[in-house]
Amino acid sequence: xxxxxxxxxxxxxxxxxxxxxxxxxxxxxxxxxxxxxxxxxxxxxxxxxxxxxxxxxxxxxxxxxxxxxxxxxxxxxxxxxxxxxxxxxxxxxxxxxxxxxxxxxxxxxxxxxxxxxxxxxxxxxxxxxxxxxxxxxxxxxxxxxxxxxxxxxxxxxxxxxxxxxxxxxxxxxxxxxxxxxxxxxxxxxxxxxxxxxxxxxxxxxxxxxxxxxxxxxxxxxxxxxxxxxxxxxxxxxxxxxxxxxxxxxxxxxxxxxxxxxxxxxxxxxxxxxxxxxxxxxxxxxxxxxxxxxxxxxxxxxxxxxxxxxxxxxxxxxxxxx
DNA sequence: CCTATTTGACCGGG
DNA sequence: CCCGGTCAAATAGG
Numbered sequence: 001x002x003x004x005x006x007x008x009x010x011x012x013x014x015x016x017x018x019x020x021x022x023x024x025x026x027x028x029x030x031x032x033x034x035x036x037x038x039x040x041x042x043x044x045x046x047x048x049x050x051x052x053x054x055x056x057x058x059x060x061x062x063x064x065x066x067x068x069x070x071x072x073x074x075x076x077x078x079x080x081x082x083x084x085x086x087x088x089x090x091x092x093x094x095x096x097x098x099x100x101x102x103x104x105x106x107x108x109x110x111x112x113x114x115x116x117x118x119x120x121x122x123x124x125x126x127x128x129x130x131x132x133x134x135x136x137x138x139x140x141x142x143x144x145x146x147x148x149x150x151x152x153x154x155x156x157x158x159x160x161x162x163x164x165x166x167x168x169x170x171x172x173x174x175x176x177x178x179x180x181x182x183x184x185x186x187x188x189x190x191x192x193x194x195x196x197x198x199x200x201x202x203x204x205x206x207x208x209x210x211x212x213x214x215x216x217x218x219x220x221x222x223x224x225x226x227x228x229x230x231x232x233x234x235x236x237x238x239x240x241x242x243x244x245x246x247x248x249x250x251x252x253x254x255x256x257x258x259x260x261x262x263x264x265x266x267x268x269x270x271x272x273x274x275x276x277x278x279x280x281x282x283x284x285x286x287x288x289x290x291x292x293x294x295x296x297x298x299x300x301x302x303x304x305x306x307x308x309x310x311x312x313x314x315x316x317x318x319x320x321x
Numbered sequence: 322c323c324t325a326t327t328t329g330a331c332c333g334g335g
Numbered sequence: 336c337c338c339g340g341t342c343a344a345a346t347a348g349g
Contacts, residue, residue, distance in 0.1 A: 153326060157339060168340070172325095184340090 028076050035069040038062055137209045142202040144185040171215055179215030184208045
């Protein structure tokens with residue numbers, strides 16, 4: 001019955017054939033999806049191979065595929081930006097608003113941005129910008145955190161008529177690199193009644209990305225050849241925070257009903273992910289159930305989140321030693 | 322102590 | 336006035 005339906009649960013199909021007006025965006029999404037799949041495939045296949053030149057060849061070929069999609073993406077984006085001049089990052093709402101003084105704590109640290117209180121003790125201005133819905137890309141995935149970027153949660157809201165709250169994330173490097181990328185993550189409503197994660201269907205999340213990453217110069221932004229570098233930059237910069245392990249939407253699950261919510265999400269850089277592959281395999285729930293490669297793929301991606309945008313560098317030292 | 326998350330208030334748009 | 340996005344104080348966790 002559902003022979004074909006569970007085969008495509010990995011990355012959601014965002015292809016809407018009816019949307020003729022924005023083929024480029026649809027094409028972009030599709031290419032990005034393929035890029036993501038190749039990246040996942042690479043993470044699974046390469047560790048399984050023995051270290052010989054064929055493995056190197058396979059790695060090179062996959063990197064070549066990723067490079068192709070990278071360049072295709074940048075070409076499409078070039079065209080998009082030339083076609084639609086309205087495209088800009090934060091056209092959100094530029095009206096300056098003064099917010100009521102909430103707390104008169106004098107010299108607050110520059111916790112979020114430069115709009116702290118004035119030296120003279122003037123009232124802090126609070127620009128409450130609202131996001132524009134324009135440049136969003138939505139995605140349904142069982143692994144809402146495998147996009148390779150580092151996110152920092154800044155809010156969570158209960159959304160009307162939906163059981164699960166929506167979490168709001170912004171790029172960790174927002175201050176340092178003025179990266180304006182944000183995303184929201186919300187667990188989808190259960191497709192069937194009863195427990196959502198009981199064999200049949202993984203818990204799916206709707207992830208919506210807003211804005212482009214300007215921090216780690218995601219490959220979508222510029223098709224360069226040394227995009228690979230920044231994965232290690234990230235890890236050295238912040239010591240690979242795998243801190244977000246499973247904490248993410250757990251309180252929501254607690255607040256709701258039971259739902260042991262066996263998704264574990266780790267956000268960290270690539271080499272560590274690969275290095276922990278064996279451990280991750282141990283953590284897999286009930287290997288008997290992993291019949292199809294799809295399920296295996298899903299679980300691998302659950303525990304070893306990979307990149308949608310950034311190109312993950314395979315740390316061969318971590319792999320083969 | 323420092324950093325990330327939580328959480329309730331604030332704010333703008335519809 | 337309601338809804339949802341954002342802020343920032345409080346809190347948790349290392």
